[in-house]
Amino acid sequence: MADFFFHTMPGQLVLIVLETLAVLVPLLLGVAYLTLAERKVMAAMQLRKGPNVNGPFGVLQAFADAIKMLTKETVIPSGANRMLFLFAPFLTFSLAMVAWAVIPTGNGLAIANINVGVLYLLAISSLGVYGILIAGWASNSKYAFLGGLRSAAQMVSYEVSIGLVIVSVLLAVGSLNLNDIVLAQRNVWFCLPMFPMFIVFFISALAETNRAPFDLPEGESELVAGFFVEYSALAFGLFFLGEYANMFLMSGMVSILFLGGWLPPLGIAPFTWIPGPLWLIAKILFCLFVFIWVRATFPRYRYDQLMRLGWKVFLPFSLAWMVLSAGFLMVTGLLPGGAG
């Protein structure tokens, strides 16, 4: 059996398909329940009950929403660019899925343990803007278009600070491999020595996923619903899934870069009994909770404030921190060797 999977071509293909399913099925289920969790958590924070009709505690609400979404009519606006209009949600959705190929859930437990894992994640997340931009343009509607343009400017701006924060982390690791990044945090998670960068990264992740308080691309009050105002039924559902999967992905990146990935907080007995993947899931869920918490707490930024924060605060700050940490590592001799 093992021989079939590891040494024959069809066996390897089957193995890859199984691995992919093992990541995507829990991810999609997680997305379905994240929507429910978001409504429940926000309801609790606002002293409401949230969805509580479908099933006990409303647990079937996610499926009710999915069925409603699937049975609605797909409306394509007249004057829309049909092909690009339908292509955009698929792009957003599939980009949010393919990034998971490199996320390690345990030591060496990734579908693809590649040497440039961080760059792959950066590349995939920088592509996310196309789904939104194409959707905004192909809808042939001014609200959608304005939403798309806002989003493009926002995501490009915050990618710069994300990139610089990642460079600071990489300086301390000496490798672009995600597995090595987690292993480098065996002694101390990077969120402690690099606490400011942790915060900058988290806020940039909020902006990158278009979440509150940076959800200007949607901006209900001025743009109706932003770039996906013209979408309905399955296409809208794909955007929705893609956005929430992106939240999972960003939480995964925060966990891997700063919260020690699958590593337990302390390498001693009661913590090491829990398997690594569960630690990673717990950390991702914690980050998602903070995402929701932030949404329930902060009012939306004004657009110029958003740009100011990205370019005039985060960019200089993360750049200075990068230079400082490089200097610190060099002086103290902690700079990891160039083996990676």
Add this chain to the structure above:
Amino acid sequence: MMTQIVFYVFAAVLVLSATMVVCARNPVHSVLFLILAFFNAAGLFLIAGAEFLAMTLVIVYVGAVAVLFLFVVMMLDVNFARMREGVQRYAPIGGMVGGVLLVELIMAFTHWRVASNIDQIGHLVPSSPTRTNTAALGDVLYTHYIFLFQSCALVLLVAMIGAIVLTLRDRPTGRRQNIDRQHDRTAADSLEMLQVPLGVGVAAQGGFLRPHTSYDVAAVPGTYGTQAWREQETEEETQTALVVIAPATGTKGQDNA
């Protein structure tokens, strides 16, 4: 075998999409085909084992440059009919430029000579399996080519500063935000209860209502209100039109001056 098939798929799609960049009628489609071409080029890099270059190509060109292209092209007001008119007029010139380039390419390829010491120069892929692509690239860039590398960075910096200088406009009447001043502002600075006489409207005040103190500091003198109002204002030293309700006295109003 497998690698060859993948190579030909990538190469074919690359050439096709590069052709479509030129042929597509809609400029937005052109940019999207350009992105597809970048992707396939990254795929070719991956096959060659240059994973760092592949990822950098996607991050820099697809993630940043092409986004700005798309941004600009989407906002262009393109008149397709007029664009097609131009084709016949510019076809000879375009054909000539293309022909010259083709001849040059043929000349370059027929006289291509390979350096004799090509074997001693490092390969695209590092020979040692323990040394990753990224590290190997760093080894070369930060040692033998450090000055060239830094000069590239300087050229880019100059270009960036140039772009900022060209687009920075500092008009004296421009409205700028001073974030610190916005934060320091309190209700007492910016709010003043005004009362306008009934049936008169705000035309006498220049079409808008604003507390006295604010327009004296915020706006450049002579840029607000109507011409007639400004003249009246300078004569009377801003004392008649605006009336303040004094909260403590409870009287109907008193002169602001």
